[in-house]
Amino acid sequence: MKRFIQLIILLTLSLSLSAQDALQDKANQHYIAGEYEDAIAAYNEILSSNKASAEVYYNLGNSYYKNNQFTQAILNYERAKLLAPNDEDIQFNLDLANQHVVDAIDPLPQVFFIRWWNNITNKFSVDQWARISVVSFILFLVLAGLFFFTPSGLIKRLSFWSGILIVVISIFSFNFAARHKQRITEHNFAIIVQPSVTVKSSPxxxxxxxxxxxEGLKVEIRDHLSGWMEIRLSDGNQGWLPANSIERI
Structure with missing residues (x-):
């Protein structure tokens, strides 16, 4: 009976993956054929089945861009960038789409340490940082074993200092993974989706x-109240606007 249940589960997973691949191929074929509306519908269907990935968001962004829907292209490129922050193709296409944004905002300069910290965080994805943290911790355990069980004084010293370095790497990698995961789950940034919106001093x-x-401008969400959102621009200006004028990244 147990084997029968396992077989049913494996068969269900196999059929699900096959259907997913078929839908992905269908979406790609629509895109190649220049049928961008159909490609958009197919990629959104993939996302609606909780199969989000940087690749799907990127392809959806490309479809919107080809269909001259630049705001939605920016939104999906930003979502792809959250999942793959170091992907050069995503960044290039995002920069291209942002050229269609009316507002030219000069961002406030960041403190060197904060800019450096953010650059390191964005160097890898959440999964990559998590793997680095786990591998580092395993190496630390191996070095700890060498330190406690080897009779050689030289190996003890090497394993001790190497272990200190490795555990620091593991801790920082875990911190970077958690920080990046927080960005993905909290959705604290959004894109203006209305043609134009007046920012108010109060909600x-x-x-x-x-x-x-x-539309197309990226903003940071600071607060919300009764259908209004408090937002801040990259130049430090902030205020309130209707919640339906933005879409969270």
Whole structure:
């Protein structure tokens, strides 16, 4: 009976993967044929089945871009970049799509340490940092075994200092993985999806008009209240706008 259940599970997984591959091929074929609306529908169907990946978001972004839907292209390139932060193709196409954004925002300069820390965090994906952390910890255990059980004083010293270095790498790698995972799950950034929106001083239509921004612009979400979102631009300006004027990355 147990083997029968295992066989059913394996068969179900196999059929699911086959259907997934077929849908992926279908979406790719639509894209190659220039049928971008159909490609968009197929890629979104893949995402709706909880099969999100950097590749699918990237291909969906390409389909939107080819269909002249630049805001949705930016949104999906940003989602792809979250999952594959070091992918040069994603960054290149994102930069290309951002050329269609009306607003030219000069970001505030970052402190060197913060910029350096963010660059390291983005060097690898969540899974890659997690693997580095696990492998480093296993190496630390091996070195700890050498330290406690070898009779050689030289090997003890080498394993001790190497173990210290390896455990530091493991801790930092875990921190980078957790930090990057937090970015993915918290969705603290969004893209303006309305043609234009006036940012207010308070979460109300009666609030003072502060400035006007346009679709495609990336913003940071700071707070939310009764259908309004407090956002901040990369240049430090902030205010409130209707929640339906943005879509979270």
């Amino acid at each position: 109300s239509e009666s609030g003072t008009d502060l400035f006007l921004i346009h």
